[in-house]
Amino acid sequence: MSAYRDAPPGPLACPRCRKPLPPLEVAACTHACGTWVSALVAGEVLTEVDRRPDPVTRWWRVRAPCPVCTDKMRLYGEDPGLLQGCAVHGYFVDGDTVVYTDLARGVDLTSLAELIESPALNAERARLRALEAEHDREMADQPRQREQAARERAAITAATAKRAFTEKLRTALCFPSGPGNAALLAEQLVALIEKVVELEERIRKLEASR
């Protein structure tokens, strides 16, 4: 989904109540949940502090999905002016937080509309378009990365199991439990060797599938 390319996006849904937001770059939810600020104009209506990502994204409220890309938004700003945002698409300031951000100064929608029409934001538009393309590539890459991580985890599990069995085998060989148990011991050894062979086969297959 794109905010900067080709087709104009339909009305965005409020990340809190899911009702359509007004089709504006600074759009207050009509149900008073809060205000959506598009990334394009965020530099005009929010301060740098408002737009500073919180390094730990600690959050006492439910983090909402970005209304454009549906990624869970991150935390931005500074307590008590904490807000959520997607670096590519924009920021959502909860209704009771607006007062702690630069939005409290009010937004002149007419001059903002003029600014959007002017070439002044072209560089920002291009930066966001590039950021969005990069984000799309990352998203497309995710299934492949998850698969690779799962393969690596499986290989580690198999290797750990193999080490444990090898250890048991070594213990059995070093401490035979007397002549009366020779047949039982042999049986256990065969079972262990079979298990090791099976695990080796699994590791070989995993390594081959990389």
Ligand SMILES: [Zn+2]
């Ligand atoms: Zn709402």
Ligand SMILES: [Zn+2]
């Ligand atoms: Zn987004």
